[in-house]
Amino acid sequence: METQALKYPAIRNYVAGQPIDTPAAALLDVFSPLSGAVISALPLSSAADLDAAVKAAQAAFPAWSATPIKERVQIFYRYKTLLERDMKALADLVREENGKTLDEARAEVEKAVELTEFACSLPQLVQGEFLEVSKGVEARAERKPLGVVASIAPFNFPNMVPHWTIPNALVLGNCMILKPSEKVPLSAVKIAELLKEAGLPDGVLNVVNGDKTIVEAICDHPDIAAVSFVGSTPIAKTVYIRATSNLKRCVALGGAKNHLMVLPDAHPDMTASNVAASMSGCAGQRCMAGSTMVGVGAVDGIVAKIVEEARKIVAGQNLGSVISKEAKERIEQHIAEAEAAGAKVLLDGRHAVVPGHENGYYVGATVIDYVTPDMRIAQEEVFGPVLAIMRTNTLDEALAIENANPYGNAAAVFTSSGASARYVMDHANAGMIGVNIGVPVPREPFSFGGWNESKFGACDITGKSSIEFWTQLKKTTTKWNPESRVNWMS
């Protein structure tokens, strides 16, 4: 294919601090969902290309892991200022490759800054333990890095999700292979360049582009110690099974179906704006999107306000595109099926067209009422700006619907009753709960991760829980006083 005419130069892997060519790799088109135009090309790297990156990471590991954490973290202080310096350019890149609005793209990079700030606090959190365990005998526990680790990312947050893993894993002394989504590879190049500018030694972060071939090669590579994955549930499952069967540590985050339970005593305006923003933010392409609402009892007034709010969300203005033509077709198919099954479409975003972007992949904000739990739209992840509303008479019935879904990323309740809120906090079967919050992302230092089919593996991917994932404990017992009494443990 002709690469000179592309808006962005063809993507190259980034190994040992340099962009490198992969002459044998076939190229894949990279589209901008805003216009449907091909904007770049991506190499479908091979297992041998991955191996070259792993070797670079292995070469960097001894010096990097031996660098005191207080020195490692200095690079990330500098990196944070570079993210802030280049905020506009980074946000533009996210918008171009992912299709979100500029405000959403900027918020994503601001979140990357917050994740970097948390990593800068790690020296305060990982100082280890020490105790005299018997007379003159001392035990200490220290957190040590794992070695070469891998991070596999999805398309929906090209900048933020890589920052879920890169700063923490690297500050804790690991070297990394990043495998971005083949749909959004531009941001990763810039992240690697900025880290180099901040002073990251060559080989500590390497970027390998490609598709499932690289994911499988990561799971199989004998010199990769741990794999983090973020993506859809079917792939998360196969990655978790394959990586752990190769005796690697793995945390694999999957898809979601998040329920927003709305009670009649909820604050109408606050609830309406939160629910509308939750279902439509990032065009509904968030694992935290409140794609399903359960109205408990008399909530018609609140539903009317939600529709009013959703009407203000306009494709091409404050609503971005979805990622691909296939995604647009899938979402519109969900709406059509729900309607055919008897649900009532209160606001229809099908066939949205944005003037000047007629070939962009837009779906307008959509609200569908009287969905029933047996409908496909109530069960599957739609991943578009669509709210499916179910109705129940009691909170227990609403919780039964939430509990029956196989995912467990987030759930939220909208109410002015502390008792009802507490009841949902206790009984919702999900890892992240919102009370009058539609997108209950736990900000740093809290950890991000769902339950059930939304996450496989023991630790969360960010925050304090990730320290456990990216490190292993070394326990040392010492005795320096030969005169001390010998007992069973000395």
Ligand code: NAD
């Ligand atoms: P995806 O599962 O299609 O892709 C994720 C990664 O897996 C990509 O890097 C891709 O190259 C790779 N991949 C794709 N098919 C593969 C295969 N057959 N074998 C091995 N690897 C494969 O996910 P996506 O469409 O990029 O992202 C959207 C999904 O991610 C949604 O389900 C969303 O809920 C989920 N997600 C979850 C979280 C979370 O925190 N739980 C966060 C963001 C996104």
